[in-house]
Amino acid sequence: MTKPLLLRGGRVIDPGRGVDIVGDVLVMDGLVEATGLGIAGPDGVEILDCSGCIVSPGFVDVHTHLREPGREDVETIASGARAAAAGGFTAVCAMPNTDPVTDNQAAVGFIVRQGLAAAAARVYPIGAISVGQKGVALAEVGEMVGAGAVAVSDDGKPVVSAQLMRNALEYARTFGIPVVDHCEEPTLAAGGAMNEGLVSARLGLKGIPSEAEEIMVIRDILLARRTGGHVHLAHMSTKGSVELIRWGKERGIRVTAEVCPHHLSLTEEAVEGYNTNAKMNPPLRTAEDVAALQEALRDGTIDVVATDHAPHHYDEKEREFADAPNGIVGLETALGVNVTTLVDRGILTWAQLIDRMSVAPARLFNLRGGSLAKGTPGDVTVFDPRRMWKVDPTRFVSKGRNTPYAGFELKGRAMCTIVGGRIVHRIAS
Amino acid sequence: MTSALGKDLLGLEPLSAEQIRLILDTAEPFKEISERAIKKVPALRGSTIVNLFFEPSTRTRVSFEFAEKRLSADTVNVSSSGSSVSKGETLVDTARNLEAMRIDMVVMRHGASGAAQFLAERIESNVINAGDGTHEHPTQGLLDLLTLRDHFKELKGLRVCICGDVLHSRVARSNIWGLQKMGAEVAVCGPRSLLPYGIEEFGVQVFDRIEAAIEWAQALNVLRLQLERMTAGYIPSLREYNRVFGVTADRVARASKELLILHPGPMNRGVEIDSNVADGPHSVILNQVTNGVAIRMAVLYLLAGGRPELAEAAKG
């Protein structure tokens, strides 16, 4: 049993219940017991002084790559879960493009067990859509859900076959889980290393046009309409995708979408000098795309922020641009980037940010959490909205160091992360 | 840095017009050396230069070798094929090994854009980009500028059209940057599928038809069309390419003024350019080759501009 925790004097923002007060949160027996003013805890309660901080339902990241099994040299479930906690996340969903691929109940069970053993942020497995993520045969979705999977995805890769995507949406409907698609039309994107535009023309790098994403976005929206299934579009990156999602939502189609902090804050110019730490898929695009994505997050067209945390070994990124693997880490910089880029500039309010990082992700993926109502899990994030800090990858909790934000001054830092009533991360003020 | 060009020559885009002019002017006396009976000066005596070619190339490598030897440098050729990944030795390791052997300069050609910069950032030796992916081929751009200047005397306002597969061409890019910096007007001509998206944003005019390009231009730089472009579906066939975009003798004859013809080589005779044009009176293709050695000598000479630590020792 965990010790009772009283989080005192912070600005408690619980968007789901419209709560925004300076007050206290009491967590007991792993659950939220109360929020309000002047709460007196039971005897032996541990008191945390949260003055100057915001106290919110724990952040949930629905898109991370924890690399275990297969690439434990680059990240393990334990190191990833701890990195998540350091970033203020109380739960993460782990993508199945591991080695071997997480496409069966035993593999899902392994991830669940490793997550529990890590005893940091909660780890929810996402199972593969197709066996081996080969895009041919449907994986045993029911059994995976039974073992703890909260969604299915072939992320890392697109679902190339529309027929398979249709089948997956219909089949997953039975189990009430979303199908997450990485939208990339393979023939248009083949060989591409960055956004197709003026920068790629100058640097002599093959570009990936926006249409490679948009073609699959509209395809998935139409299939969601046909099947009544829930499609969740991963890491949206273009203005065109936003317009298509709006079209779909206006018609009541069950399409939801996520955007990553880097697509909200950086453009293709970050690639200048062949910086492999600015190489990811989908790539960084133009200022116009960034503005459209920010607006979409604000008005809810895009439902959640997810990190697409993708650690890579230093050696792998330390090579010619075209050969370097795609992906950057994001768990420990997400909050800082979002505060600096969105809240500080008045694009999102605190309530909106917390909704996009906690309430909505939990709701979309049917996870307990995203709320500070009585009886909900004691998953709380305490963060300092004014804290300035400099990004130093050598001090990351994650094993991955591949970030484009090295040396950046960010505002906003998770000071204390609580999972199930237990403190899993803490920075002394 | 005591060299007027900095430590490396990675491309023409980072250079100023003054620096480009310095290289062209410096190449002039080096042309004379290649006319002597003894084609050698001791300027780079004792320097070690490695020609690191990850892509096969005869003409560029040989041209650099002549340039190096005529400056009395010691040269070593290392050729390697395939990317670091398939080879097993990463580019980083190659760089460190070279540095451990205390070489002075590396001339590198590599299939990945940005590879020259990657190497230059990791070793102290001077790095000269002999072609990196589809990014730049600065010495080719420079020798093209010199050849144009030899003929037209002035590059400012000169109308030059680059014809062919601009999308995949590092020669085209270096030429575009170099020509624009020297005040020339640049156009491209080729099938749209072989032109970079957004090329007009670089201040380059686009001609869809070769006849219009020939009418406008004072000089054509004709790029080699590679067979792979056909198999990848950018164009239907080489035959059609020649019929629609080929620089043929009758098209050139119909030009209302004298037109200078350049080609970086090697040529696909009968595809992008017909033999009678390549060997004809307007062609300066062989001058390009001669100028190539002089430009490379000039670049090596300028980059080797003094080593600070030796200057210090000499003072003491």
Added chain:
Amino acid sequence: MGPNSLILLDARAVDRTLKRMAGEIVELNGGTDRLMLVGIQRRGVQLADRLAQLIGEREGDAPPRGALDITLYRDDLQTVGPRPVVGKTELPRDIDGAQVIIVDDVLYTGRTVRAALDELADFGRPARIALAVLVDRGGRELPIHADIVGKRVDLPKDQRVDVLVHSLDGKDAVILVTP
């Protein structure tokens, strides 16, 4: 002219000196047969032109002239800093068997002449090479001597001799400068 300069030779004195040097060149060579004057860039070239003209006036036959840029043969290229601009090297014809007179404005350490000798050797094999300089200021670092000298002065290291020629500087003069 700055405060620390002293005129060693004015325009008329330069003219007289050159006339004497022209005579000595002809005397040394025993005539103008196979004579060739090769000036070292840049002022050596101007002086070679003047001497050739004077010889032409005396003997009725001006000897051919060449120009030599020794930049690429310098022994201090590695340490001199940013690369010096390379000037023109042009020899009128084959130097094999010629009587070459190298012409320069000032002879000091001797290194420039050493470079010129190396460079000439790459062009061929003259029958003889002699050296004519307008000013010999001593301070040799190599065993080089001038056969024909306009003016001899022994100067300490901190002083400098500047030679001005009409075609480049607007007037003829030899000036001693203490910086």
